[in-house]
Amino acid sequence: MSSSISAPETYVKDTFRFCWDTLGNFLRVSEVFPAALDQAQDAYKNETVFFTIRSAKATHFTTAIVQNAFEDESLAGLSSNKIRIKEMKVLSIQNLDWEFRLFQKSTFRTVDLDTDSPSGSNYFDALSGKQDAGVNQYYYDSGSIDKLYENLDGTFVLDISLINRSAVAKIAAAPGYIVVICDYEPAS
DSSP, X not given: OOSOOSSOEEEEETXXXXXXXXXXXXXXXXXXXXXXXXXXXXXXTTOOOOEEEEOOTTTSSOSOBOTTOEEEEEEEOOSOSEEEEEXXXXXXXXXXOEEEEEESSTTOSOSOTTTOOEEEEEEEOGGGOEEGGGOXXXXXXXXXXXXXXEOTTOSSEEEEEEEEOSSSOBOXXXXXXXXXXXXXXXXX
């Protein structure tokens, strides 16, 4: 592919148009409909593909966290450095108040206000955690959101911090496992 970022490269095969967005570094697929077809199909021409990134229970957020303390993680595997988070879901062994704060740089929080790079946060209170049949993990869901995130390091990672907002401490290792799942789409 060309190294130029001035225009995306486009390729048409059958009724699909494949467009490589070199600036966002992702593939956009859209269906090309002949003009003779029903105009109602126009809504399907440019469907955006959604992606998911998730933490691993035994790798991320494994330490004990007291009230208002935090643990930072960089989740690798974003399809683009600039995304729109559409939904956040949390699976947790403990039913606590959680806050997930996003940062645009891998330095996370800094004491210098000019270089600190927060990009928003989502709060899940213990009352919103739902447990099936009173056993196993708790499920939290943000519902539909539209949160812009840009990784300024250019490393295709989601720099995210878990903050315990409960008076009860998060337990380390297996008794305190927690997983965050973010559904997102590339942003332009």
